[in-house]
Amino acid sequence: MIRSTMRCLAIICLALCMPIAMAELSLPRASAVPGGVVMVDIEGDSTEAPFVSFEGDAVMVLPRERGWVALVGIPLSRSPGPAAIQIRRGASTLTRGFTIEGKQYRTQALKVAPKHVDLSPEDTARVEREQPHLRAMYGTFTAQIPESLRFIPPVKGPRSSSFGLRRVFNNQPRNPHSGMDIAAPVGTHVVAPAPGTVIDTGDYFFNGGTVIVDHGRGLVTMYCHLSRIDAKVGQKVAAGDKLGEVGATGRVTGPHLHWGVALNRAFVDPALFLESANASPAPGAR
Ligand SMILES: [Zn+2]
Incomplete structure (x- = not known):
């Protein structure tokens, strides 16, 4: 009974996970400026996606062949300089920094x-x-x-x-x-x-x-x-x-x-x- 339930769960898990794992989405072009999108690779083979946030807002996290990638939208109003995302996995949170370059819009x-x-x-x-x-x-x-x-x-x-x-x-x-x-x-x-x-x-x-x-x-x-x-x-x-x-x-x-x-x-x-x-x-x- 337990074994058949386990097998059933494994099949459901495969059905849920495989299309995600196999069909890697083509990412947008990266551009680390106000109004751009920054891609941050996150290591780890956990099947559970980490929760990522940028300045208080939840960030898109996608599975990759190895680990995950966070896609961070940078507001036009954001000033250039150092920035960071928060990555939460279970009880642990870590910070990953990146730099927003300046851009002069006409x-x-x-x-x-x-x-x-x-x-x-x-x-x-x-x-x-x-x-x-x-x-x-x-x-x-x-x-x-x-x-x-x-x-x-x-x-x-x-x-x-x-x-x-x-x-x-x-x-x-x-x-x-x-x-x-x-x-x-x-x-x-x-x-x-x-x-x-x-x-x-x-x-x-x-x-x-x-x-x-x-x-x-x-x-x-x-x-x-x-x-x-x-x-x-x-x-x-x-x-x-x-x-x-x-x-x-x-x-x-x-x-x-x-x-x-x-x-x-x-x-x-x-x-x-x-x-x-x-x-x-x-x-x-x-
Ligand atoms: Zn318009």
Whole structure:
């Protein structure tokens, strides 16, 4: 009885562990700068993944042929210099340090409708209601291992402005640009770049028509300014499935897709996850 239970458990364990162990995911390109992704190898052959955190947020840990790798998203707002992850295994915690290099992102001046810069009291109240919800959405961390870390572009089209630009709206400095803009006509299909689950849809003050997809372990992608939403909360999507259509809703200068990629709550450069030949060079590349 015990032996057959043990064998049964062993088979279940094999069934659970083998696809993970055998199918090593292709990692995104590493870039140790604000807005980049740092990969940290963690030794150990334990079958139980260590719990890793970076500055208070859980970090994606993936099995490798030997040991594990932690994928750490570095916030755009993080200053360069020494940084560390905490690695917890059972009762023991150890710290692993790495260095965040500096990166100068260019400044971009934009003209938008004044109501999107000097907010009315009603719009301020709306933004204050929306922001905690959006922060919770892109800070989602589920146990599911992503099926892929190599994305297809969600829209075909030229990238009209790049990640990390320091934005000045109507002469007023605002947060840096936390995603990739892809210019395309209104109505162009926006598709999921990788498998995931739709966790939010809505119409937000700055983002306009929005869809948010959870890919697992803290990797969350966001599609903004949509003219039409075709996805439903809870829906599982495959790479290439339609999420909606390009629009010019929210704070925009014209029709385009704003594509955000969050990892452990930090928005990172989506180009690091693209494998197409026209992907922009990784930060730091020449
Ligand atoms: Zn944008």
